[in-house]
Every structure is written in structure tokens, then in C-alpha cells.
Amino acid sequence: MLHRSLKRFEKIQYFSLVLPGLILFTVGLIIPMFLSLGYSFTDWNGLTPTATFIGLENYRKFFTDPFANQAWSFTIRFTIWNTIIQNIFALLFAVVLNGKIKGERIYRTVVFVPCLISAVIVGFIWLRMYSNVLPVLNRLLGTDINFLLFGSSKTVLTGLLIANNWQWIGYWMLIYLAALQSIPFELYESATIDGAMGWQKFRHITIPMLAPAFTICIVGITTGSLKVYELLVTSTQGGPGRASTSIVYYIYNTAINGRQYGYGSAMSILLVIILLIVALLQLSFLRKKEVQL
Numbered sequence: 001m002l003h004r005s006l007k008r009f010e011k012i013q014y015f016s017l018v019l020p021g022l023i024l025f026t027v028g029l030i031i032p033m034f035l036s037l038g039y040s041f042t043d044w045n046g047l048t049p050t051a052t053f054i055g056l057e058n059y060r061k062f063f064t065d066p067f068a069n070q071a072w073s074f075t076i077r078f079t080i081w082n083t084i085i086q087n088i089f090a091l092l093f094a095v096v097l098n099g100k101i102k103g104e105r106i107y108r109t110v111v112f113v114p115c116l117i118s119a120v121i122v123g124f125i126w127l128r129m130y131s132n133v134l135p136v137l138n139r140l141l142g143t144d145i146n147f148l149l150f151g152s153s154k155t156v157l158t159g160l161l162i163a164n165n166w167q168w169i170g171y172w173m174l175i176y177l178a179a180l181q182s183i184p185f186e187l188y189e190s191a192t193i194d195g196a197m198g199w200q201k202f203r204h205i206t207i208p209m210l211a212p213a214f215t216i217c218i219v220g221i222t223t224g225s226l227k228v229y230e231l232l233v234t235s236t237q238g239g240p241g242r243a244s245t246s247i248v249y250y251i252y253n254t255a256i257n258g259r260q261y262g263y264g265s266a267m268s269i270l271l272v273i274i275l276l277i278v279a280l281l282q283l284s285f286l287r288k289k290e291v292q293l
Contacts, residue, residue, distance in 0.1 A: 011178050033272075040266035045259045058266035068267065070242055074157070079225035081161055086221050087214075094176035095206075110158070112170035123235030126150075126163035150236050153243035160244060164231055165275055168224075172217045179213035180206070199214065217288040225275035226271075239270065247271060 040058055044051030062068055093111055097104050115120070129148060134147035149159030183206065191201045228247040233236055236252070238245035245253075251271065255264025 022155045033115070034128060034267055036265040039262050042262045042270050044262045046255070046261035047259065054262070058263045059270065060266055061114060062270060067245075068240065068250060071247045074244060075226060075247045077229060078160065079158060079222055082164060083221045084185070084227040085165050086169055086172055087217055089165065090172035090217065091176050091210075092104060093169065093173045093231045094180055095202075097173070098177055098180045102134075105205065108170075111173055114167045115171040117167065117231035120234050121232045122163055122167045123233060126159065126166075126250070127235045130159060150244075151240065153240050155237055156240065157242045160228075160231060162234065163235065164225075164228070167231075168221075172221065175217055176210065176213050179210050211286075211290040215283065215290065218286060219279055219282045220281060223275055226275060226278065 007026060039051065041053055041056050042051035043057075097108050097111075101107075117125075130149050130151075131149050134145075137143070138145055138147070144250060146155070149155040149162070185207050187209075188201055196204070227248055228246045229252065232244060232246060232249050236244040238249050247267070249273070251264050251267045254260050254267065258264075
């Protein structure tokens with residue numbers, strides 16, 4: 001009897017610890033998602049107490065909306081370049097800083113610190129860098145380099161990639177660094193005895209052993225890039241024109257500023273579905289590579 005009472009008491013304790021997080025998760029995520037799903041079938045503008053049911057009209061509108069297509073075009077290009085650049089440089093920094101170099105801890109800290117800054121602040125910092133700080137170098141050096149990357153539709157993507165990668169490369173570098181340090185040194189010693197050179201060891205030992213880290217980084221960077229929003233708020237605000245309007249930024253403007261909550265809800269639901277599909281496809285492909293390697 002006493003044993004059962006203790007078991008019951010433990011369950012109550014566990015449940016009481018989980019309950020606050022469960023309530024926050026339900027109120028902050030689950031309920032809004034179901035409400036959004038319901039509103040996506042209406043023409044609700046966010047102000048009136050009633051809404052008219054219009055079925056799948058909002059979903060059909062999304063696939064024929066030229067502004068949504070333009071937002072997707074920017075988001076996809078940003079995601080592709082961001083995923084490539086961040087993975088390459090994060091791995092490069094991890095490999096370099098995994099070696100025995102003087103002041104490696106300081107370098108790691110310097111590269112990592114930007115990811116602790118809010119993306120909103122990062123956007124503001126790089127807006128000032130491009131418009132105020134870097135142009136001063138032109139005057140000091142007597143050069144004529146165009147640093148106003150946010151001011152042109154041809155260069156705004158480059159400017160945003162620089163800002164975003166400056167912020168997040170250090171974060172993904174730590175994941176690669178942890179994976180590198182978990183590789184048994186005996187593998188490299190055996191390869192050296194067999195006559196393997198530096199590149200051969202990197203290709204046949206390091207890369208295969210980093211497969212789980214590749215999965216985490218690629219999926220994380222891809223899904224994060226598809227949701228880019230905060231960086232745009234204080235840097236480009238979707239401009240110039242609509243050149244840097246991401247799909248999330250477009251959803252926000254449509255729902256909040258455009259008072260089209262029904263349409264905005266439909267786009268949000270579709271975005272969640274697309275994110276899930278992309279993540280599952282990447283995980284499926286990369287997990288198979290892990291097994292093959």
C-alpha cells in the first residue's frame with residue numbers, strides 16, 4: 001500500500017512539473033493553431049465579431065497571388081544561399097578552431113557571440129554598418145565601393161546574407177566543433193599508419209563521422225531561413241520595393257496591416273505544412289546518408 005502511495009505521489013509530482021509548460025504550450029501554440037485553421041476558411045478581417053465562411057478560397061488565392069510568389073522567390077533564394085554559406089563556413093571555422101592554435105578560445109567566443117544578439121538588433125546594426133560606418137572607409141581609403149547593399153534590389157539579398165551569416169555561423173560552428181571533438185583520435189592514428197594524408201583523413205574519416213552534425217545543421221538552417229522575419233523588420237522592411245519581402249513578412253503585412261486575417265491564416269497553415277514537408281524530406285534523405293556512411 002505504501003509503495004503504491006509513493007508511486008502515485010511521484011506521478012503527481014512529475015505531472016505538476018510538466019503542467020505549467022503544458023499549459024503554456026497549449027495556450028501559446030496549440031489553441032492559436034486551431035483558431036488559425038478555422039479562420040483560414042473565412043474572410044475575417046480581424047475586427048468584426050463575425051466572419052463569412054468561404055471554403056478553400058483563401059488557399060486558391062495563395063497559389064495565384066503574384067506578391068506571394070515574389071515573397072516565395074526571395075525566401076527560397078535566401079534559404080538556398082544561407083544553407084550553403086553557413087554550413088561551409090561553420091565547418092571551416094570548426095576545423096580551424098579545433099586545431100591547436102594560440103588563443104583558440106578567444107576566437108571561438110568572438111565567432112559565437114553574435115548569435116546571442118537579437119535578430120532585430122542585428123538588422124539595425126548592419127543597417128548602420130552599410131549606411132554610416134562602411135562608407136567612411138571609402139573616404140579614408142579613397143575608394144568607391146558601394147556599401148549601400150540594402151538600397152538596391154540587386155544587392156539587398158547579398159546584404160542580408162552577410163548580416164544573417166555573421167549572426168549564426170558561430171552557433172552552427174559549435175555543433176560541428178562538438179562533433180569533431182567526439183571523433184576518436186585512434187581513427188586518425190590508424191589512418192596515419194596506413195599512409196593516409198590530411199585530405200584523405202578528412203574525406204574518409206571526418207566527413208562520415210560528421211554525418212549526424214550535417215543533419216542537424218542543414219535541417220536547422222533550412223527551416224530557420226524559410227522563417228526569416230526579424231532580421232527584415234529593422235533592416236530592409238521588405239524593400240526596396242518588395243525585393244526582400246520574405247513569405248513570413250508578407251503573411252504579417254497581409255494579416256496585420258492589410259486586415260486580411262483569413263487569408264493570412266491560410267498562408268500560415270500552408271507555411272507550416274511546407275516546413276514540415278521540407279524538414280521530413282531532408283531528415284529522410286540525410287538519415288539514409290548517415291547509415292550509408
